[in-house]
Amino acid sequence: xxxxxxxxxxxxxxxxxxxxxxxxxxxxxxxxxxxxxxxxxxxxxxxxxxxxxxxxxxxxxxxxxxxxxxxxxxxxxxxxxxxxxxxxxxxxxxxxxxxxxxxxxxxxxxxxxxxxxxxxxxxxxxxxxxxxxxxxxxxxxxxxxxxxxxxxxxxxxxxxxxxxxxxxxxxxxxxxxxxxxxxxxxxxxxxxxxxxxxxxxxxxxxxxxxxx
Numbered sequence: 001x002x003x004x005x006x007x008x009x010x011x012x013x014x015x016x017x018x019x020x021x022x023x024x025x026x027x028x029x030x031x032x033x034x035x036x037x038x039x040x041x042x043x044x045x046x047x048x049x050x051x052x053x054x055x056x057x058x059x060x061x062x063x064x065x066x067x068x069x070x071x072x073x074x075x076x077x078x079x080x081x082x083x084x085x086x087x088x089x090x091x092x093x094x095x096x097x098x099x100x101x102x103x104x105x106x107x108x109x110x111x112x113x114x115x116x117x118x119x120x121x122x123x124x125x126x127x128x129x130x131x132x133x134x135x136x137x138x139x140x141x142x143x144x145x146x147x148x149x150x151x152x153x154x155x156x157x158x159x160x161x162x163x164x165x166x167x168x169x170x171x172x173x174x175x176x177x178x179x180x181x182x183x184x185x186x187x188x189x190x191x192x193x194x195x196x197x198x199x200x201x202x203x204x205x206x207x208x209x210x211x212x
Contacts, residue, residue, distance in 0.1 A: 015034060020038045020039075025053055115140065141160070142160065142161045143160045170209055
């Protein structure tokens, strides 16, 4: 089965599971449309459901394609650069281009930049934070599902290395979010009020980060 949108065909994958009581439609990052349903749902019923949800599926495709675009290429501090391979040993930025060697270790370079920048922004936001909290320890690592993690017991805040690719405003939001967990360990209304009191525009940054 296929789904046509903007003159492009997208594969439809039917997943029938014994444990399912309802039918769900999702578009994953491979741009395939996954229909998860019961063992007894007919092809006719699935076709009807897809037709009835055509606009929603198109929106899901647009969302996933935007995420792919926002994660393809060389990004640094919110700007996308065209990669030009050269004989240089290091890395050099010129306008919208970045010149580097084929053997250049980009992840190692990202980690080096993140180590100093993330600590600088942690200190900046900690000084501005409007509640008394213990000074958190900072860790940086690659994460696939979270932008940040706060260990309330050890006061360790772990930030996703991928934040080095984004504008600093998103890094500041994640830091404020995780520091707020040192007061509230959940995502209660009180927690979000605390986040907002330190970063009034947090909803804007939180929503925009869904596109990364």
